[in-house]
Amino acid sequence: MKNSAVTGFGYRKMPVRFVMHYKKGKWRPGRMVKNDKVTISESAGVIQYAQTVFEGLKAYRTADGRIVCFRPDLNAQRLRDSCIRLSIPPIEQDVFLDAVARVVRANEPFIPAYGTGGALYLRPCVFATGPVLGVHPADAYEFRVFASPVGAYFSGRARLRISQLDRAAPRGTGNIKAGLNYAMSLYNIADAHEKGYQENLYLDSATHTFIEETGGANVLFVTKDRRLVTPLSDTILPSITRRSLVEVAERVLGLEVEQRRIRVEELADFVECGLAGTAAVISPVAEIDTGSQVITYPPVPESILESLHDILVEMQTGRRAAPEGWLWEIREKKEQK
Ligand code: PLP
Numbered sequence: 001m002k003n004s005a006v007t008g009f010g011y012r013k014m015p016v017r018f019v020m021h022y023k024k025g026k027w028r029p030g031r032m033v034k035n036d037k038v039t040i041s042e043s044a045g046v047i048q049y050a051q052t053v054f055e056g057l058k059a060y061r062t063a064d065g066r067i068v069c070f071r072p073d074l075n076a077q078r079l080r081d082s083c084i085r086l087s088i089p090p091i092e093q094d095v096f097l098d099a100v101a102r103v104v105r106a107n108e109p110f111i112p113a114y115g116t117g118g119a120l121y122l123r124p125c126v127f128a129t130g131p132v133l134g135v136h137p138a139d140a141y142e143f144r145v146f147a148s149p150v151g152a153y154f155s156g157r158a159r160l161r162i163s164q165l166d167r168a169a170p171r172g173t174g175n176i177k178a179g180l181n182y183a184m185s186l187y188n189i190a191d192a193h194e195k196g197y198q199e200n201l202y203l204d205s206a207t208h209t210f211i212e213e214t215g216g217a218n219v220l221f222v223t224k225d226r227r228l229v230t231p232l233s234d235t236i237l238p239s240i241t242r243r244s245l246v247e248v249a250e251r252v253l254g255l256e257v258e259q260r261r262i263r264v265e266e267l268a269d270f271v272e273c274g275l276a277g278t279a280a281v282i283s284p285v286a287e288i289d290t291g292s293q294v295i296t297y298p299p300v301p302e303s304i305l306e307s308l309h310d311i312l313v314e315m316q317t318g319r320r321a322a323p324e325g326w327l328w329e330i331r332e333k334k335e336q337k
């Protein structure tokens with residue numbers, strides 16, 4: 001497995017992870033550990049009331065042999081927002097970045113080789129370890145960053161269905177990366193898989209008229225006249241991939257980008273659809289089943305989503321210059337800034 005091509009997106013236990021604890025009102029210094037097991041109270045806040053948030057980012061090998069992460073400062077910021085929303089003491093950005101760098105360096109032999117399409121996925125997570133019975137925030141937490149080499153999340157062009165269940169309420173937690181958003185989607189994703197769909201496409205839960213996102217990625221569309229259109233909503237996760245692609249579309253491809261509410265009836269007007277995320281990268285969508293019709297997106301010549309995909313991957317793997325500050329190099333320990 002070391003340094004070779006990796007297929008699929010699954011957990012593979014790595015030798016080392018970073019662990020840090022919060023107790024008596026403070027985050028304590030963290031350390032690298034070999035033990036992948038977590039022992040906590042049966043009454044821990046994470047078990048009883050799902051008090052947990054997480055992040056997802058990747059470490060890539062570049063063409064010239066460096067190891068980099070893509071905009072990890074934005075993951076640090078989003079984890080902070082997620083923590084605050086769930087009353088978890090937030091992690092400072094420099095602590096987050098240092099932990100990511102240490103985990104990548106310690107598991108370096110397992111980063112997939114350049115050019116294979118694989119990467120080392122990092123999963124920073126914070127969870128309540130302190131016991132609770134009444135409903136209130138716990139008084140003890142663990143911050144853990146572990147890694148797993150991964151390949152593609154989707155194989156081939158995805159089939160989606162418009163979900164009959166809701167994902168995120170207005171003023172709820174749809175805009176943060178909380179475990180609870182995924183727990184409530186599990187029944188629905190299992191049901192979708194059983195029926196031959198790869199993902200559920202959620203609508204806004206207030207009116208069921210606007211496109212939101214899937215369970216694990218933001219959604220992008222292309223119009224006949226080559227505009228990039230993506231949903232604007234307070235109840236979707238602010239995807240770092242999508243935000244980056246919007247900039248690439250405007251600055252590199254010179255496209256017009258519309259970030260706005262998108263009605264279900266508009267789906268048939270688009271010529272391309274794709275899913276954007278760290279795990280998904282940009283995965284093309286073949287069709288969307290709305291319940292009353294199936295809208296198809298056959299492959300197109302000169303695909304804009306394919307160009308965006310290629311440019312993004314070239315930036316992430318150092319083959320093309322990325323905007324200032326987007327690539328963060330993981331150096332030997334003594335050199336890390
Ligand atoms: N939306 C959801 C619900 C997700 O779980 C993810 C994955 O992180 C994304 C969107 C994509 O976000 P990002 O591009 O920051 O990985």
Ligand code: COI
Nearest residue numbers: 056057216277278279280
């Ligand atoms: C990611 O893209 O990092 C995610 O967390 C999405 C998840 C569906 C794997």
